[in-house]
């Protein structure tokens with residue numbers, strides 16, 4: 001039934017029907033309820049974005065997972081999840097540009113943000129990455145994340161796709177990064193649980209005022 005939203009809160013029962021409305025139609029022709037916009041260099045952030053999208057879709061939400069370069073607009077009422085990775089203590093320039101470009105739209109929502117970084121399971125690495133991520137996001141004072149999580153990342157010297165000047169730096173013989181063994185500490189079980197919590201929060205938001213969103 002178009003225009004109906006069921007809001008049974010609780011992971012197993014979570015079922016959200018699309019609210020009728022003509023804005024922000026996704027590829028399926030249904031109104032996009034959640035946009036997951038990611039910024040990736042070597043693909044690991046994109047894979048996390050897809051995994052979150054899969055979990056959200058399983059709860060019945062209409063989700064679009066897009067690279068930030070593919071996002072033309074963020075329709076009013078769309079919930080947003082943002083993902084990017086740290087490079088030398090910073091979020092990529094194009095991610096900052098995206099946040100600036102959609103400052104008005106993102107300022108009206110409470111997005112979830114995930115930041116990939118540490119490639120070793122060391123508390124120190126996670127603490128440093130958390131500080132870097134907060135500092136970087138702090139450059140956008142109108143952005144008020146509902147939650148921001150630093151997630152373990154992936155490092156594989158064989159499949160790195162870097163932008164200048166990192167591309168050049170990585171080619172320099174003797175660069176210690178070239179000797180670092182490949183790692184992938186992305187915790188898919190945790191990511192699945194976090195996405196489930198996001199779905200529940202979205203359901204709760206819809207229950208407050210489903211028809212005026």
Ligand SMILES: Cc1cc2nc3c(=O)[nH]c(=O)nc-3n(C[C@H](O)[C@H](O)[C@H](O)COP(=O)(O)O)c2cc1C
Nearest residue numbers: 040041042043044045085087088089117118153154
């Ligand atoms: C050249 C380079 C620099 C990096 N710098 C940082 C950093 O400063 N802090 C951090 O936590 N992780 C850092 N990382 C780890 C990346 O954030 C991690 O590999 C992430 O999974 C990459 O995401 P992507 O595959 O979506 O580009 C760096 C990785 C590379 C290759």
